[in-house]
Amino acid sequence: MPKIELLTQETIDKIAAGEVIERPSSVVKELVENALDAGANVITVEIKDGGISFIRITDNGCGIEKDQIPLAFLRHSTSKIRSVEDLLTVSSLGFRGEALSSIAAVAQVELITKPVGALMGVRYVIEGSKEKAKEEIGAPDGTTFLIRNIFYNTPARRKFLKTAQTEGSYISGLMEHMALSHPNVAFKFIANNQTKLQTSGNGNIKEIIYHIYGRDITAALMEIHGGNEEITIHGFVGKPVVTRGNRNFENYFINGRYIKSRLISKSIEDAYKNFMMLHQYPFTVLYLEMDGQLLDVNVHPAKMELRFQNGEGVYDCLRRTLEDALYHKDLIPKVPVAE
Numbered sequence: 462m463p464k465i466e467l468l469t470q471e472t473i474d475k476i477a478a479g480e481v482i483e484r485p486s487s488v489v490k491e492l493v494e495n496a497l498d499a500g501a502n503v504i505t506v507e508i509k510d511g512g513i514s515f516i517r518i519t520d521n522g523c524g525i526e527k528d529q530i531p532l533a534f535l536r537h538s539t540s541k542i543r544s545v546e547d548l549l550t551v552s553s554l555g556f557r558g559e560a561l562s563s564i565a566a567v568a569q570v571e572l573i574t575k576p577v578g579a580l581m582g583v584r585y586v587i588e589g590s591k592e593k594a595k596e597e598i599g600a601p602d603g604t605t606f607l608i609r610n611i612f613y614n615t616p617a618r619r620k621f622l623k624t625a626q627t628e629g630s631y632i633s634g635l636m637e638h639m640a641l642s643h644p645n646v647a648f649k650f651i652a653n654n655q656t657k658l659q660t661s662g663n664g665n666i667k668e669i670i671y672h673i674y675g676r677d678i679t680a681a682l683m684e685i686h687g688g689n690e691e692i693t694i695h696g697f698v699g700k701p702v703v704t705r706g707n708r709n710f711e712n713y714f715i716n717g718r719y720i721k722s723r724l725i726s727k728s729i730e731d732a733y734k735n736f737m738m739l740h741q742y743p744f745t746v747l748y749l750e751m752d753g754q755l756l757d758v759n760v761h762p763a764k765m766e767l768r769f770q771n772g773e774g775v776y777d778c779l780r781r782t783l784e785d786a787l788y789h790k791d792l793i794p795k796v797p798v799a800e
């Protein structure tokens with residue numbers, strides 16, 4: 462047996478980075494979430510080569526103070542929680558303080574940021590966790606992150622990337638979910654110098670559905686409203702004529718977060734059961750809002766899965782709401798929705 466030794470910080474960082482940053486789309490997800498947490502309402506995402514060689518994300522959020530920048534790139538450094546108790550009430554999309562350190566461990570990162578009210582902005586460069594530059598420059602309010610050459614220093618990870626086209630399609634899907642989950646934010650997504658998606662940020666969900674899915678689906682939508690004391694549900698679902706052979710049309714968001722949940726999918730599919738052929742799935746864009754204390758989002762670093770305290774209640778409420786719409790019953794919730 463070789464001797465037991467402590468790993469170097471650099472190796473620890475690279476291993477930890479693998480948990481959060483799996484591919485270019487993970488970078489985009491983390492940085493867009495940071496922009497949203499920073500209060501931005503205009504966010505532009507630009508990629509080249511499926512994000513493998515180039516990702517640029519610009520926001521008009523609160524910016525980062527000059528002396529806080531190096532801190533932001535340390536592991537477990539966050540401005541969003543202070544203790545485990547805060548996890549019960551956390552409303553930001555991030556809170557683990559792992560994204561920036563992970564990205565900086567496996568890519569070449571350039572940051573330009575200026576808090577509102579600061580006279581000058583700062584340009585900061587960090588590559589493979591090593592600071593390369595920090596200087597004052599003129600910049601607009603907000604933050605721009607430029608990420609180049611993901612996994613340039615971890616060839617084993619780079620090997621597992623798919624083609625630029627496939628990686629780009631993951632980012633494209635992600636941007637659609639971001640736009641749908643934040644209708645009040647103006648998103649622009651540019652891939653290889655072409656604008657792929659642009660939303661106005663005026664809050665009109667149907668308009669966003671139109672941009673993403675086109676006229677036929679938009680013409681076959683039913684508006685949904687429902688809920689009980691614990692949960693409110695709203696959004697749009699397709700009439701049963703709109704179907705797909707996979708679950709890619711099932712979009713749902715809980716407290717502003719795009720998630721995957723077997724329970725929610727099952728509830729949707731059971732509601733549609735009598736209207737759909739086997740192995741066909743409906744179109745949905747559903748927003749579920751509930752007290753954060755009834756949820757546990759702290760399940761996986763990528764935070765796609767979550768746990769419900771009262772899963773059965775969520776299942777029943779959603780299924781009933783959808784069935785009411787599908788069977789053309791009244792669309793007004795029977796139980797007054799708690800404020």
Ligand code: ADP
Pocket residue numbers: 491495496498499520522523524525533534538539540541554555556557558559560561562604
């Ligand atoms: P987390 O989002 O979990 O706090 P991150 O590593 O993603 O951790 O970010 C670290 C910190 O950097 C954040 O808590 C926030 O204070 C700051 N930050 C990151 N991105 C931005 C941004 N676009 N605008 C303003 N502050 C940001």
Ligand code: MG
Pocket residue numbers: 491494495554555556558560561
């Ligand atoms: Mg974050």
